[in-house]
Amino acid sequence: MAGMNEMGLETGATTSDGRPRQGFWGLWNISFGFFGIQIGFALQNANMSRIFQSLGENLDNLALLWIAAPLTGLLVQPVIGHYSDRTWCRLGRRRPYFFAGALFAALALFGMPNAPGLMAAALMLWILDASLNVSMEPFRAFVGDMLAKEQHMAGYAIQTAFIGTGAVIGSSTPWLLDQMGVSNVAPAGMIPDTVRISFYIGGAALFLAVLWTVLTTREYSPDQMARFAQASEAARQAEAPSVPAGGPLWIVAGLAIIAAVWGWALEKELYLLGGLLAAYGIARIVARGLHAQGRTDNLLSHVVGNFATMPAMMKKLALVQFFTWSALFIMWIYTTPVVAQYVFGSADPTSAAYNEGGNWVGILFATYNGVAAFAAPFLLQPLARRIGQAQTHALALTLGAFGFLSFLVLRDAQALLLSEVAIGIAWASTLAMPYAMLASSVPQTKLGIYMGLFNAFVVIPQLLVATVMGTIMRHFFPTEPIWTMAFAGAVMLLAALATLRCRD
Structure with a gap:
């Protein structure tokens, strides 16, 4: 019954370490909180463009308003990862962080549909995404803490199943409420009741699901974690690596982008990209100076040093993530206007047809998440055992690319469900395969910070999409959002090709 063992169905045995x-049930309890977190993410992803447009924002400004979400993740996750690696209290190591994040995320979900205007809604999105990131990052590391390498794939597959299930509920709730007679x-300048009530339900579900994991799990103590790892490896991992030179080059690159935006009157949101590159260059210079003085045990040295000297497998996976999440972020921003305009025939956010299209996008998103919930443990995990994790991930991403490209030709709402099946398989693999490969290839005592830094390659492509x-x-396409799906399909194919470099 080796397959059942890999799914964690047997108890009483120990692993290799x-x-x-x-x-x-151990795997269930470890990841159940992600069920609630993903309800929150699904409500955000499926409804924020709708909320912004309902409050009066134009289509071509949607990407700019979404900048808050990835920028928050870029800043929050490495910091939370660093400190969660070093925390131990009555609640444990990771649990204090995802519990606090869940509390504030729930409050943000309650407040979002009551935002009095566009800027207030953007502020609530920032608070919501910051809180969701505080919860999500420790959960990724939590799986790696609680499971040995041979159970990583099973752990992340179960987590993906919960992510998919939670997203189905979050994405479909407005549509279900509409079917029950709630005003859509x-x-x-107002938010439909279907969206408002969905956010209330989501806030309560998020908090209760995370609370379940907090109450039903017990983390390993620092002494136990040290016994699981080799002593020499643990001592080596405790040190911050040296920071390579090159900070000035990053500053020059950032300033060059800023100068180009200024001189050629480019879109001002591109200032953000230049500013981030320059800020990273400054951080490298400061961290390198601290390291030269022997001051290595600080947040900046650990974050910048580990980012600059990441393991080889993490570098290969970073390119895969960059292309993958570029495609996904395009999908989250533009699916609602695409479906509303090309399938339901309206680009007017106040029309009944547009809002019907918005609800159908919830069903489409629920479909790809539902497929992911099934595909991760029952399709992709067995396939990965046969042909390898990298090959499985490349195949799944290729299917997802064709799912995006099918939006260019399909004009029937029901037919788009087939597109979402392909996207759902790619989504399942994205949530499981890279994290399983990463968790098995980085030092366990730094798993939190590496998971947080890995998020940079989820966030940076989102920032580029939001600014570019x-x-x-x-x-080029001021009234034709359908072409965004062509971009999504192309970059997803690049992700599939990049995955082939990750074969062990």
Whole structure:
């Protein structure tokens, strides 16, 4: 029954490093909180463009308003990862962080549909995404803490199943409320009741799901974690690596982008990209100076040093993540206007047809997440055992690319469900395969900070999409959002090709 063991269905045994082998309910409890977190993410992803447009924002400015979400993740996750690696209290190591994040995320979900205007809604999005990131990052490391390498794939597959299930509920709730007779339209400047009530339900579900994991799991103590790892390896991992030179080059690159935006009157949101590159260059210079003085045990030295000297497998996976999440972020921003305009025939956010299209996008998103919930443990995990994790991931991403490209030709709402099946398989693999490969290839005592730094390659492409895609739309396709799906399909194919470099 080796397959059942890998799914964690047997108890009472130990793994290769001495950790207890988690059974099914152990795997369930470890990841159940992600069920609630993903309800929050699904409500955000499926409804924020709708909320912004309902409050009066134009289509070509949507990407700019979404900048808050990835920028928050870029800043929050490495910091939380660093400190969660070093925390130990009555609640444990990771649990204090995802509990606090869940509390504030729930409050943000309650407040979002009551935002009095566009800027207030953007502020609530920032608070919501910051809180979700505080919860999510420790959960990724939590799986790596609680499971040995041979159970990583099973752990992340179960986590993906919860992510998919939570996203189905979060994405479909407005549509279900509409079927129950709740009002799905609202005057200009107001949020429909279907969306408002969905956010209330999501806030409560998020908090209770995370609370379940907090109450039903017990983390390993620092002494136990040290026994699981080799002593020499643990001592080596405790040190911050040296920071390579090159900071000035990053500053020059950032300033060059800023100068180009200024001199050529480019879109001003591109200032953000230049500013981030320059800021990273400054951080490298400061961290390198601290290291030269022997001051290595600080947040900046650990974050910058580990980022600059990341393991080889992490570098290969970073390129895969860059292309993958570029495609996904395009999908989250533009699927609602694409479906509303090309399938339901309206680009007017106040029309009944547009809001019907918005609800159908919830169903489409629920479909790809539902497929992911099934595909990760029952399709991709067995396939990965046969052909390898990298090959499985490349195949799944290729299917996802064709799912995006099918939006260019399909004009039937029901037919788009087939597109979402392909995207769902790619989404399942994205949530499981890279994290399983990463968790098995980095030092365990630094798993939190590496998971947080890995998020940079989820966030950076989202920032690029948010700053560049709006510019492309304004200049080339101001009234034709359908072409965003062509961009998504192309970059997803690049992700599939990049995955082939990750074969062990």
